[in-house]
Amino acid sequence: MSSHVDIALVNLPHRTLGTYPVGEHLGLCYLASCLRQAGYRTEIVDGCIHRMSLSGVVREVQRMRPRVTGLSVSEPCLPQAIVLTRHLRRAIPDLHITAGGFLPTLAGEGVFRLIPGLNSVITGEGELAILDLMRRLGSSSLGEGIVLHGEKPALDELPPPARDTLPLHVKMGFPASLSTSRGCIGTCTYCSAGSYARASGGAPWRARSIESVVAELESLVKEYGVRIVKIVDDNFLGPQNGAAARVREFVNQLKALRLKARFSLSARVDTITYDMLEELKSVGLSFLSVGIESCVQRELDEWDKNSTIAQIRAGLRALDKSRIPYNAGFIMFGPNTTLEELRIKVEFMMGFAPSTPAAALNVMRPFCGTPLAFQLQDAGRLRGKPGFLSFSFSDPRVAAIHQNLKTRLLRCFRSAVITEADRYRGSAVSRAAQRGLAELSELVLRAGGQ
Ligand code: B12
Numbered sequence: 367m368s369s370h371v372d373i374a375l376v377n378l379p380h381r382t383l384g385t386y387p388v389g390e391h392l393g394l395c396y397l398a399s400c401l402r403q404a405g406y407r408t409e410i411v412d413g414c415i416h417r418m419s420l421s422g423v424v425r426e427v428q429r430m431r432p433r434v435t436g437l438s439v440s441e442p443c444l445p446q447a448i449v450l451t452r453h454l455r456r457a458i459p460d461l462h463i464t465a466g467g468f469l470p471t472l473a474g475e476g477v478f479r480l481i482p483g484l485n486s487v488i489t490g491e492g493e494l495a496i497l498d499l500m501r502r503l504g505s506s507s508l509g510e511g512i513v514l515h516g517e518k519p520a521l522d523e524l525p526p527p528a529r530d531t532l533p534l535h536v537k538m539g540f541p542a543s544l545s546t547s548r549g550c551i552g553t554c555t556y557c558s559a560g561s562y563a564r565a566s567g568g569a570p571w572r573a574r575s576i577e578s579v580v581a582e583l584e585s586l587v588k589e590y591g592v593r594i595v596k597i598v599d600d601n602f603l604g605p606q607n608g609a610a611a612r613v614r615e616f617v618n619q620l621k622a623l624r625l626k627a628r629f630s631l632s633a634r635v636d637t638i639t640y641d642m643l644e645e646l647k648s649v650g651l652s653f654l655s656v657g658i659e660s661c662v663q664r665e666l667d668e669w670d671k672n673s674t675i676a677q678i679r680a681g682l683r684a685l686d687k688s689r690i691p692y693n694a695g696f697i698m699f700g701p702n703t704t705l706e707e708l709r710i711k712v713e714f715m716m717g718f719a720p721s722t723p724a725a726a727l728n729v730m731r732p733f734c735g736t737p738l739a740f741q742l743q744d745a746g747r748l749r750g751k752p753g754f755l756s757f758s759f760s761d762p763r764v765a766a767i768h769q770n771l772k773t774r775l776l777r778c779f780r781s782a783v784i785t786e787a788d789r790y791r792g793s794a795v796s797r798a799a800q801r802g803l804a805e806l807s808e809l810v811l812r813a814g815g816q
């Protein structure tokens with residue numbers, strides 16, 4: 367039977383609290399544009415935007431009859447990757463199944479054990495390695511169970527990402543995605559993005575030229591009718607010493623084009639200044655995500671955040687003054703959070719961040735291959751398996767509060783999600799989180815947090 371396409375790239379359907387996360391999968395879009403440029407017939411099967419079941423994905427891949435299927439696997443999607451690989455292997459026995467993305471990069475060869483049935487694994491950025499795989503397919507140089515490591519490509523030499531799923535995103539009112547830089551200079555112990563950037567080798571943070579970014583933004587607005595853009599970079603501003611100049615160049619070029627688009631981005635809170643925010647706001651910055659993570663210096667140091675409470679406060683003051691809506695990432699429960707620290711954190715969160723009550727209840731998640739996961743493993747405190755890793759708390763009083771809160775909150779969040787329609791869900795979850803925060807405060811008081 368001849369193939370209809372050479373390769374099908376799959377974004378695994380994955381639901382959190384019953385909903386599919388939404389956003390273009392730019393990683394797969396870049397792979398698709400590189401593969402097409404090299405002449406390979408390539409399709410993207412986006413299980414999230416099309417709200418597919420796993421058997422729906424299998425049927426779609428069967429219909430396409432590809433020689434190769436590439437799965438993008440982040441750690442929370444591991445269960446879906448395991449089931450899908452088993453079904454695909456059964457349905458199309460001679461299909462070459464490869465996997466790339468965060469989990470394969472951070473777990474390396476271990477992925478063959480985690481996802482039985484894979485033929486190969488690609489670690490790091492995939493554009494060059496997937497071309498290598500396609501070229502070697504069928505030749506004797508390609509054995510079974512091989513790991514190909516992707517060299518980092520020069521970002522300005524990549525073709526623009528394929529925008530197959532963009533029209534549907536626009537139609538449904540979701541933003542387009544844009545990547546202006548990759549990686550992060552940070553070394554935060556819990557962060558898989560920083561660990562991924564380092565595991566991929568080469569410079570931990572690199573950026574596209576502002577010319578190419580602005581040209582892509584212009585094409586999104588003019589060709590696709592995009593009104594809102596999500597800049598997906600972990601750290602749009604990059605290293606502190608170049609941040610102001612990068613912002614100025616970006617702003618000047620956008621002003622010269624008189625482009626009208628709103629955009630959101632993420633940045634380190636210790637890098638932003640009021641002036642940068644004002645400049646970015648003048649060309650459409652409408653939302654910013656920053657990670658403060660803790661208001662306890664001991665924890666910031668333990669997690670290698672490389673920032674101080676004073677810097678965080680200055681960043682937050684700049685944000686408040688600029689009146690740009692923002693989301694502040696926060697980790698309420700760390701592995702070594704003490705009861706007294708929990709009390710300080712609850713108090714901090716109750717007096718702040720109206721847009722982020724849900725973040726106030728976050729538990730640190732040890733992702734595979736991060737320094738945090740290794741530290742917990744060495745201390746014998748890592749629990750569960752990849753996809754479901756957790757840890758034991760050092761303070762038993764915090765463990766008890768977390769356990770108590772978890773059971774109640776789950777009920778609270780589930781009912782918030784079930785009772786309200788999609789567009790009201792944000793506020794329902796937010797109200798549930800606010801209730802949760804109040805409950806947490808009560809639990810801390812009862813446990814004797816001074
Ligand atoms: C935008 C974004 C989203 C968007 C778009 C989804 C997506 N998968 O791209 C939305 C909002 C939908 C989303 C959802 C989720 N996300 Co998300 N997301 C991001 C973010 C901020 C940027 C991704 C991006 O566009 N990068 C730029 C592109 C160019 O790079 P890339 O996607 O990594 O792809 C490259 C390589 O990884 C590789 N590659 C990737 N896939 C494949 C597949 C093959 C076959 C090959 C060969 C190579 C390859 O090649 C690509 C090109 O170089 C990242 C943070 C980050 N630093 O990446 C988190 C991140 C990937 N997300 C994460 C998580 C946890 C999720 C969710 C599980 C959240 C949830 N609870 O629902 C879901 C999973 C949905 C899914 N099916 O993957 C985690 C993953 C953690 C981990 N260790 O696995 C990250 C790292 C955030 C974090 N710091 O924790 N996410």
Ligand code: SF4
Pocket residue numbers: 550551552553554557558559560561600601634657
């Ligand atoms: S600054 Fe943010 S993206 Fe960078 S390593 Fe730390 S948590 Fe990760």
